Amino acid sequence: MSGDGSPAKMRWSIERRLEFIEFRLFWEGRVNRSDLVDFFGISVPQASADLGRYQEVAKQNLAYDKRAKSYLVTREFKPVLLELDAQRYLAQLRLIANGILPKEESWLGWVPPYATVPSIARSVDPVKLRKVLDVIRTGSAIHVEYQSLSRPDPLWRWLTPHALAFDGFRWHVRAWCHTRNRFQDFVFARMLSFDETRPDQINAEHDIEWQRFLTFRIGPHPDLETAKRNAIELDYGMQQGEISVETRISLSFYFMHRFGLDIDPKDVQPERQHIVLLNREEIDEAQKRARKETAALASGYIHKKMRNRMIGYDVYLLERLSGTM
Known part of the structure; x- marks a missing residue:
């Protein structure tokens, strides 16, 4: 621990495991070696060492219970590594419900009964996404076949994307439209196909x-x-x-x-x-x-x-x- 009372600088992988320990202690009231072994794929001795490190950082936060064979949270618990955030916990539930995050990859051990209102997926083609990212990264324009709501048939137009945006339901590409001569949003799913690219100075x-x-x-x-x-x-x-x-x-x-x-x-x-x-x-x-x-x-x-x-x-x-x- 450093002189100001904060944890001394350590390797990122160790820091993540200590944060995991604190997360489980607060949200589930307990943590043991098998939790670390199962989630991170480390050895039992390494898990024991991590729990020992956490005790050095925040001894007041946990106490070993021989009957439960686990470290239990104490009444004196105060977070030292994480900023407690209910949204982080609930976001993991939503990601699991939407099939984005497998349960075994979340930090949740015990999962409460829960349900979410289903969302209608707005798909984004990964190949198209990669292409747009390349164009943004290189500051280029790209020829796009786009299906708008205002026209019955798709139209080829030059776009110079500079950012991505999510409106709460679907992803957009923020771009300069060379047809309309203005910045506007283009729905990813309506980008039907891409053609050539060229340098641009917008x-x-x-x-x-x-x-x-x-x-x-x-x-x-x-x-x-x-x-x-x-x-x-x-x-x-x-x-x-x-x-x-x-x-x-x-x-x-x-x-x-x-x-x-x-x-x-x-x-x-x-x-x-x-x-x-x-x-x-x-x-x-x-x-x-x-x-x-x-x-x-x-x-x-x-x-x-x-x-x-x-x-x-x-x-x-x-x-x-x-x-x-």
């Missing part, structure tokens, strides 16, 4: 809607009865009747739609829409301002692209004329 810093964040102030529906308002405030952990949530401007539409914040409270019954947006005018103004700034910054790129096209066309004409002389 500056992702000019995507103000991506670069800038908004803070949403959210509170209970004003027409809820007092008891129901109190319940909603508890549900969302509100302080003084509201919570603040930050998100990128480019994701704000999805955020508002997902939680019903895009609906005017006057147009919906409070029993159906428990929470409302408290700073709607501020959000609307910030969204409009970001779109305007993005368009202004992108105009230089558009003009440069058009100028290069004109220069290229002039060169083409000169070559044709010189060839006929």
Whole structure:
């Protein structure tokens, strides 16, 4: 242990095993050597050594019970390696339920009875994902056959991706569209096929809607009865009747739609829409301002692209004329 009372620097693999010990102690109240042996595939002596190391770091957190043949959590338990987070525990349950994380790969030993509302999977082709990642990494544009909702047939267009985004239900590619001359989101699953790539100079810093964040102030529906308002405030952990949530401007539409914040409270019954947006005018103004700034910054790129096209066309004409002389 270091002089300031924190654990001394150690190898990552050992640190992970000590964190595992602390995780099991807090959430399940016990841990033993076989837990470490089974999960990490280490030897029994190594597991004993890890438990000994943890005792050196946090002796007050566990005590060996001969009858249970396990180390049990003590009333004096205080985490020294992990920041206790209920979301981390519950997230593992969700991942197991969705088939993303095999139970044996989670840190959960005993799993409580639980159920989750099923989600409809939005598939992402791993080969296409790898291709998009390559294009983002190299700062290139890619020719994509894309099926939009506004057209009956797919359209080939050049895109310059610079980021990935998840809206709570599906993954998008954030990209400059060379057809519409603007930054926008493209649903991964609607990218039907890819063609060639080429270098591109679009500056992702000019995507103000991506670069800038908004803070949403959210509170209970004003027409809820007092008891129901109190319940909603508890549900969302509100302080003084509201919570603040930050998100990128480019994701704000999805955020508002997902939680019903895009609906005017006057147009919906409070029993159906428990929470409302408290700073709607501020959000609307910030969204409009970001779109305007993005368009202004992108105009230089558009003009440069058009100028290069004109220069290229002039060169083409000169070559044709010189060839006929």
